[in-house]
Amino acid sequence: MRELTFDAVARAVADLCVAANTRLPEDLCAALTRARGEEESPVGKAILGDLEENFTFAREKGLPICQDTGMAVVFVDWGQDCRLVGGALEDAVNTGVALGYVQGHLRLSVVADPLRRENTNNNTPAVLYTRLVPGDQVDITVAPKGFGSENMTALRMFNPSATQGDVEAFIVEAVARAGANPCPPVVVGVGLGGTSDLAAQLAKRALLRPVDQHSADPYYAGMEARVLEKINALGIGPQGLGGRISALSVAIEPYATHIAGLPCVVNLGCHVTRHARAVL
Numbered sequence: 001m002r003e004l005t006f007d008a009v010a011r012a013v014a015d016l017c018v019a020a021n022t023r024l025p026e027d028l029c030a031a032l033t034r035a036r037g038e039e040e041s042p043v044g045k046a047i048l049g050d051l052e053e054n055f056t057f058a059r060e061k062g063l064p065i066c067q068d069t070g071m072a073v074v075f076v077d078w079g080q081d082c083r084l085v086g087g088a089l090e091d092a093v094n095t096g097v098a099l100g101y102v103q104g105h106l107r108l109s110v111v112a113d114p115l116r117r118e119n120t121n122n123n124t125p126a127v128l129y130t131r132l133v134p135g136d137q138v139d140i141t142v143a144p145k146g147f148g149s150e151n152m153t154a155l156r157m158f159n160p161s162a163t164q165g166d167v168e169a170f171i172v173e174a175v176a177r178a179g180a181n182p183c184p185p186v187v188v189g190v191g192l193g194g195t196s197d198l199a200a201q202l203a204k205r206a207l208l209r210p211v212d213q214h215s216a217d218p219y220y221a222g223m224e225a226r227v228l229e230k231i232n233a234l235g236i237g238p239q240g241l242g243g244r245i246s247a248l249s250v251a252i253e254p255y256a257t258h259i260a261g262l263p264c265v266v267n268l269g270c271h272v273t274r275h276a277r278a279v280l
Contacts, residue, residue, distance in 0.1 A: 002079075002136040004280060006086030006095075009138070012278050013074065013096025016142035018104040020276035021069045022062050024055040027210040028187075028248070028273060035185060035238075035245040044243025048185075051238070051271055065272045069106040070144030072097045072126040073204060081136035090128055097142075098122035109147075129201060141208060143275035149182035149268045153203075155196060158262035167192065167264055168223060172230045174266040175247065180240020187211060187269035188231065188250040193257035196265070202253040203267035208275055211249035224250040238271075 032055070036048035058065040074093050078084075084092070101108060101123035110124060111117045133139075154174035158166065171190055178186070191202030214221035228250045237243025248271070257263065 002082045003085050004082055004138060006084065006092045008280060009084065009089070009092040009140070010096040010099065012140055012280055013093050013142060014100035014103070016140060016276045016278055017072060017097055017100025017106065017144070018062075020142050020144050020274045021064045021066075021104070021106055023059050023276070024065055024272060025210070025275065027212050028271075029055060031211045031248045032185075032271065035248065039238065039243050039245050041237055041241075041243035043241050044238040044245065047238040047241065048245070055272070064106060065274065066146060066270070067107060068109065068146035068148065069101070069123075070146045070274070071110055071150075072101075072123060073143045073145050074126045074128050075139075075141040075143065075205070075208070076128065076130045077133045077139040078130060079135040079137045080132050081134075082138055089130065090125075093126055093128055094124040097124050097126045129204075138280040139277070140280065141275055141277040143204070143208060145204075146270060146272075149178075149186065149270040152178035152182045152268050153200070154266045155200070156264050157196065158264060160260060160262050162262050164223065167262075168227050168230070170264060171227050171250070171266055172234070175231050175268070176234050176236070178268060179236060182268045183270035183272075184236055184240060185238055185245045185248045185271050187273040188227070188247055189267040189269065190250065190252040191255070191265040191267070192252055192263070193255035194263060195257075195261075196263045198255060199263040199265040200267065202255060203265040206251035206253045207267065207269045207273050209249075209251040211273075213251075215252060217254075220252045220254060224252055227252075 189206030191199035236246035
């Protein structure tokens with residue numbers, strides 16, 4: 001049985017918090033650069049150029065890509081042949097988030113209670129999703145979630161008689177309704193199936209998929225391509241000021257569901273859909 005210490009997990013999470021907020025994933029950088037070449041609106045093209053300059057400057061200077069450094073969403077796939085020593089996993093993750101956000105001089109945006117609104121002053125607690133997986137490695141991804149995009153989340157509990165076209169229309173409608181609020185061009189994560197809570201988690205996991213990759217299932221790959229085309233026909237454009245590029249990708253993650261239901265959740269990522277990963 002391999003052992004991993006509390007401090008090792010906390011340190012890894014701290015480093016990932018800083019990395020995710022200062023270095024945009026390469027696939028997203030490339031997508032924004034391609035979008036600038038494809039955008040037909042002069043204003044949209046100029047905005048995409050500014051976004052490219054911003055993420056390049058942030059990486060070179062070690063500064064946040066966006067002033068909203070988000071609520072830390074942490075995905076941990078824990079190998080069942082590895083044992084954590086020195087404390088509990090949730091405590092290790094929150095210790096790491098606190099270290100990363102405070103020592104990394106990232107904006108502290110989390111309040112301890114949703115109604116009383118007192119800031120925790122260290123951006124904890126994180127939102128933690130864990131899975132027990134084969135092996136002895138621990139795979140950690142930190143995905144800071146800004147709330148300009150998070151507030152645009154949409155849930156619909158479809159009847160099982162709903163068609164593929166109905167679902168596609170709902171996804172497009174969710175992006176149209178969001179408009180400029182999530183700082184487009186957006187990344188569109190869709191969770192389909194399971195229960196309402198699982199569909200929401202799947203939608204968030206979908207945002208981790210590289211934007212240049214489609215679903216491995218041809219059925220859903222075709223659906224992703226159609227929905228992306230429809231979204232980009234809306235004319236929202238970069239930062240909502242009009243143009244051809246309103247979204248960079250659509251990722252649909254399906255799951256088995258009950259015969260009486262068809263949950264669908266749309267979770268949007270802004271043009272800085274941040275995440276960083278480490279395997280311990």
